Amino acid sequence: MDFEDSPEEAAFRKEVRTWLDGNATRREGKRKIDPEDMENGAANEMAASKAWQKVKAKAGYARITWPKGMGGIGGTPMQSIIFGQEESKYDVANGGPFAIGLGMCIPTLMAYGDEDAKKRYVWPAVQGDEIWCQLFSEPAGGSDVANLRTKAEKNADGTWTINGSKIWTTGAQFSNFGIILTRTDPNVPKHKGLTMFYIDMKDPGVDIRPIKQASGGSGFNEIFFTDVKVKDSQRLGEVGQGWQVALTTLMHERLAVGGGTGGGLDVAQLMTLARGIELEDGPAVKNAAVREKMADWYVRSAGLRYTTMRTMTALSQGKQPGPEASIAKIVVASKLQDLSAFAMDLEGEAGILMGEEAPVGGAFQGGWLSSPGLRIAGGTDEILRNIIAERVLGLPGDIRVDKDVPFNKIPTGR
């Protein structure tokens, strides 16, 4: 048991460092970017991201596990982790806007698109010229993703017309293309009547509206489609096979979101706060109730950290990663909410203040405001527990009353 690289890993890390030194500058501490800003596509950061992505693509570091010439070097998952660890020490705009496109959309396109499509779209996406988004969720869907109503109707000339709306789409406003899951047959059971397409997000029939969240930010969009025409060649997979196609895509999503650590707000910041606050019985950091909480949360954070190391070990041994991502989000989201609320309680009357006026620059208020979203996005706490129970522990799924029922006969709410 050790935390050392294997000889091969060490060699690769060395190679990566050399390359990074030649193509970027190291930095101390965190790169200054506001994620909200990022999502709203602040022009300069976007430009920087695209530029850096291009450099990585040429060198084969954009998608390390992909084949040579496609932005990769046919590397191992461990190698991309190593690259990520090293890259994070340099002052570069690494990849925010490309994660979804390269992580979910392009793999789907590569699996189901025709040769022309791959020729046309993969490379521009890999080197960051074109950005993709994922259009699955709908207002009526939520946890029941397949319960979607956006229609794609086939026209006489073989083209399709899409009408409907999607929601919770990240980065739609600066995306060039998107993969969209549509209902092409409402007369068959829910999962059977779906078909996947890719569309041009700049189509005049696509209306993108940001969604303002309770936290004040607008990381997501709601999108309305009005008579959006797509060629049959933009279909990914067979008609009615959309759900199978979507599963390829979704496989990746939970891992992506699951990574979310709640902005790194954790026991360390709580201790910083506690050191500066006085309570009835002295400094908060010496208060037994505060110490008890710090310990409770620390062992959960540490447990997650070392669980990740177990996963990485599995990866470096060529094994499949486990269900850690689901664990991570369940643990992190509630911890963020509880820890932030606890910290605000320590702050007392000052706990309602936000921003610069607030202790620690309002870090805990920020965490508390965003935590309800983290408990929902990418799978609610309840769905994640179901996933662990069913996929990890092998317990039965919930009783399905909509099974084998034609979609247009499934009961719906008001």
Add this chain to the structure above:
Amino acid sequence: MDFEDSPEEAAFRKEVRTWLDGNATRREGKRKIDPEDMENGAANEMAASKAWQKVKAKAGYARITWPKGMGGIGGTPMQSIIFGQEESKYDVANGGPFAIGLGMCIPTLMAYGDEDAKKRYVWPAVQGDEIWCQLFSEPAGGSDVANLRTKAEKNADGTWTINGSKIWTTGAQFSNFGIILTRTDPNVPKHKGLTMFYIDMKDPGVDIRPIKQASGGSGFNEIFFTDVKVKDSQRLGEVGQGWQVALTTLMHERLAVGGGTGGGLDVAQLMTLARGIELEDGPAVKNAAVREKMADWYVRSAGLRYTTMRTMTALSQGKQPGPEASIAKIVVASKLQDLSAFAMDLEGEAGILMGEEAPVGGAFQGGWLSSPGLRIAGGTDEILRNIIAERVLGLPGDIRVDKDVPFNKIPTGR
């Protein structure tokens, strides 16, 4: 808003006190009885209970809300609460062994039995000469009470023969009679094939075996029935109507069990312990973590106490009591488990000791050992949450796959 008796209530309380002074002696503190002992029917306590019950029955204080001449005075629920409050201040054996019989069995008999049966059984039960038990639960049943297999088959001569087993029966070993829910038709859906009887517990075909619990005590029994013959006149309600009859009985049960306060082990005892224990930062009672927990548990106990007062107020206004009983057990059972475990943790290495050697005479170890049972008996935490969700909040029941399915076609486990 006040805690005073209404003039009528005050008058009744005075009358009760006078009567009690004339028939019993006041005492300080708790009466010394070990509930385990009680359930095992320690002869002397049993004799005392029967004697006192007889005195109350004659005076109409045995079942205050019942009619005159039947052990009651046609009183209000509030009046029986008042009597109970006053009675508890006297050194009398009040009613343990009769609670189930008079609270559940006899009311069922009075509702469904024939005149001869009422003549024969009600008074002896009221004045404590005969004890009744309730025979519904079965190993296969659990939370799904109606899922019972004990068979009653009709004989040519019109009598019935009962075979099967029941479990979790309180007081069976010293009961004279019991009401038993049986399956008379396995070919119809679960709830439709049941029939209720009352039986003689001294029948040679009735084999009573105590169940030893994880806590060491044996408050319950498992009972096996082998060819127990009963007359058709011992049937309560129509054939196939057993479930409706049982509901009459069960209505009362949860209230009965729900009252359980977990042996009164609460914040007061925790404070006593905390006053005597030293921690890293001084006396435990001054330790912030201990204080935080004491406050958390205190507000739940206080909340329950005042919820009971709201119920009593409703009663004294002639309204129906609410679902407080379910709330009480959910709150009390988990609190007992958590508070006991917390106290044992405070005791440190000494926390594993039991009985006299242990701090506070092992009160917390006792509470911790019995708490898992309290979280299950009379409705598990999960069932009680369902009850609150469905009966109080009006949320839908769980999806029922066994609905309309003949009993003998319902899937069963190994």
Add this chain to the structure above:
Amino acid sequence: MNFDFSDDQKMLKDQARKFLSEKCTTKTVRTVFEGEAHHDAALWKQVAEMGWTGTAIPEAFGGLGLGYLELCVIAEEMGRALAPVPFSSTVYLFAEALLIAGSDAQKKTYLPQIAEGKLIGTFARAEGPGAVLPKNIRTTLKGGKLSGKKIAVVDGPIADHVVVLAQTSEGAGERGLQLCVVDLKGAGVTRTTNATLDASRGHSDITFDNASAEPLGKAGEGWSDASRVLDRAAILMAFEQVGGADVCLAMAKDYALNRYAFGRPIASFQAIKHKLADMYVNNELARSNAYYGAWALSTGARELPLAAASARVSATQAFDYASKENIQTHGGIGFTWQMDCHFYYKRAKETGLVLGPQRAWKDKLVTELETSNA
């Protein structure tokens, strides 16, 4: 035994609910939340016209002299409606401070104006993060002049007067503390509006630089006077919190019954059923603790401090849980700005901190227990 509100009090409650359901919709709340104003002046005017601000003020001082039980039922409705008006600060804090520590003359000066709704008052105690302790009160009162800074004062931006906890002689700790009243429009007073979680209420830091202040109550009694004010306010605020928590449960229940997933209402999934059952249990316990507080407040019982701490802790926990799990029950849509869920999530936190954090009240509660079963 009559542990319930009277029929008259229940009628008053129904009136209040009817009134607020018309005059104070969540649109009203949203307007203040998203706008520049720190309260809804029109609503405030009407609330005063209903006489609510004078509910517990004796008739001798221009109030209705109805009593605290009546004020409790109104508080619950204000809490349900998230009413964006300076009711709690003016009525639970400022008015009670005067009733507790004010001279007859002071009562005559201020209470009638409150009853008429002509005066918005508030209460200022904290000077920074952490526990409010006698030794941390650095705002000084000398010769009728007040200097120092108070933070996050509720309704500070719109208040006319404030009761301030001040130190009359450096280093004297509790012995030197005294309350005083300050006219916020007077010289030497600077207010900076805070950015806070709950924009449906206004808060501000207030700096005093030799501002004129009239003493309220005796020097050396400021700390105990303030505690008594907070005890009373905590009970009334607990009713607001219970009202808010009940709305969250109702919202979650309504949504869960009408939102379908997998062909069934999400209310049919145990994960949701049990969540709502837990909300119900917390809310009922909080309500019962609040009732006991109401009894103690209305009778001036010896148990008042313990009852206040219990009501405060219980109601804060219930509102916190109900408001956050209401969002969770709604899912993504519940976290959008356009839905109302977040107003309750934020108000739960605001009401939970503005009279002092749960932590401090728990400590106080146990102190009361120590003495009561000592």
Add this chain to the structure above:
Amino acid sequence: MNFDFSDDQKMLKDQARKFLSEKCTTKTVRTVFEGEAHHDAALWKQVAEMGWTGTAIPEAFGGLGLGYLELCVIAEEMGRALAPVPFSSTVYLFAEALLIAGSDAQKKTYLPQIAEGKLIGTFARAEGPGAVLPKNIRTTLKGGKLSGKKIAVVDGPIADHVVVLAQTSEGAGERGLQLCVVDLKGAGVTRTTNATLDASRGHSDITFDNASAEPLGKAGEGWSDASRVLDRAAILMAFEQVGGADVCLAMAKDYALNRYAFGRPIASFQAIKHKLADMYVNNELARSNAYYGAWALSTGARELPLAAASARVSATQAFDYASKENIQTHGGIGFTWQMDCHFYYKRAKETGLVLGPQRAWKDKLVTELETSNA
């Protein structure tokens, strides 16, 4: 990066599981639990014959010299099996005390006997309820004579020798503390067996009345020596706890899949599914913390104290939760004596208290954090 046990270590683990599944069924545990004996002597003999007691003891002292990672995998299996043998007391506590503070001669005297399974050892620290603090150690060591009383000593009834934390000069506090070894069969030693929660292990109070004792390590270093022993034992015990917690999850899962209510396995109800999911999450976190502890233990890393506290707290919480919710998942039958669920419920508490309560370890954990990110 190789944060996993080696194939050899995994093979050893499989052997241990196979061996214990044959030699230590729950019937074995039940026999000790219900009988007079405080351990299963036959099993203990076989465990020693497997060489397990000498796993981490250097070959120079008659051990296998395999190392701590090997001991961790065996510990996990002992925990799964609830093995009623004095393994933790002899191997994690007594042997480690000697390795940490013993002279070469002392190691030569005792360690080979442990490796051969000829000696049962234990460790005695607490003298009463509450925190174990230097000033509370009243057992005195003077001129090779020990006097005082230790309570609830694990395996006390069957131990041959004990390492005792004693005070060498009254009132000296930590500066006067020293460890010493006592032969429990010697004069001046009285043992009273305790009635405890977990009858599958023996515990006793031990009174020393001028009993001969040989000093172990230096005077003044007893407290830090004891802490180092406990850190190591906590990590090894964490593996036992994780093993036990995993069995509880497996039992609950198996029962829930095969127990039908309302025509379906209870495992299909979300109340059960989510309960088991939470168990799984806790167990995985505890396992990962234990792995980190194993790394720190095997490398003697600077992070050892923090790693030990984290492993201890995490594993104690996981075992507590899994063992109590396993009973809850079983319902009434799970609370009967005849089922095995209660053995785990009780062992969870025993393991959670015997090396000191969670509370104390949490305090220690935060102290480590304070210094580490000071």
